[in-house]
Amino acid sequence: MDQAEAWEAAHKRRPWVNVPNQDFLSFMAYTYWGQSGLNFLDLGCGTGAYTLFLAERDFFVTAVDISKTACDKLREHLEEKGNGVNVQIIHAAISDIKIESESFDCVIIGNLLDCIAKEECIPILKAVKRWLKPEGKLFIRVMNHDLPEVVSHEGVTIRPFTPEDLIELMHQDYTGGITYTTGYMAEGTPVTNLVTVATIRPNE
Numbered sequence: 001m002d003q004a005e006a007w008e009a010a011h012k013r014r015p016w017v018n019v020p021n022q023d024f025l026s027f028m029a030y031t032y033w034g035q036s037g038l039n040f041l042d043l044g045c046g047t048g049a050y051t052l053f054l055a056e057r058d059f060f061v062t063a064v065d066i067s068k069t070a071c072d073k074l075r076e077h078l079e080e081k082g083n084g085v086n087v088q089i090i091h092a093a094i095s096d097i098k099i100e101s102e103s104f105d106c107v108i109i110g111n112l113l114d115c116i117a118k119e120e121c122i123p124i125l126k127a128v129k130r131w132l133k134p135e136g137k138l139f140i141r142v143m144n145h146d147l148p149e150v151v152s153h154e155g156v157t158i159r160p161f162t163p164e165d166l167i168e169l170m171h172q173d174y175t176g177g178i179t180y181t182t183g184y185m186a187e188g189t190p191v192t193n194l195v196t197v198a199t200i201r202p203n204e
Contacts, residue, residue, distance in 0.1 A: 011069040038105040044112030048074035114142040144192040174198035
């Protein structure tokens with residue numbers, strides 16, 4: 001079973017809590033408090049915890065996920081809330097999407113890079129650099145340890161990151177800090193993540 005099939009099966013098998021994590025909420029409060037109308041890209045959107053939050057606050061969102069079931073569930077959630085007018089949902093692999101340069105004020109990559117191979121992360125971050133506006137922000141969240149068995153998904157591969165892993169991937173194109181955070185998953189299981197908020201490194 002490849003990872004696209006594994007995630008499709010995972011989204012069919014269980015419901016997902018569509019509440020943004022505290023790391024994302026803190027980022028939004030610090031960076032975009034009182035703002036609206038900006039363009040966000042949510043990569044690996046799942047069933048839409050980040051997208052729903054953004055849409056409710058009048059941001060424009062392009063939400064991308066490889067799972068059709070996840071995209072369908074996000075569409076249903078938006079219809080229920082009546083705030084899908086500002087959201088474009090794309091069911092596709094990130095490598096297949098076509099986006100114009102400098103389209104987004106912010107790109108969200110929440111626990112996606114830790115679900116794909118390292119060699120797949122590099123072209124994604126290169127593409128994000130093109131898609132971000134010059135002063136845009138990149139929010140990344142990855143797991144810092146193996147996913148506990150109680151909340152693992154059959155067939156899904158999780159690759160924990162170290163700070164050095166993130167630095168290696170990003171140092172050529174981005175500048176920003178890395179923070180350790182600890183939170184709880186829906187099942188009450190504690191997890192440690194790495195969070196970075198980055199901007200495009202200026203040409204020297």
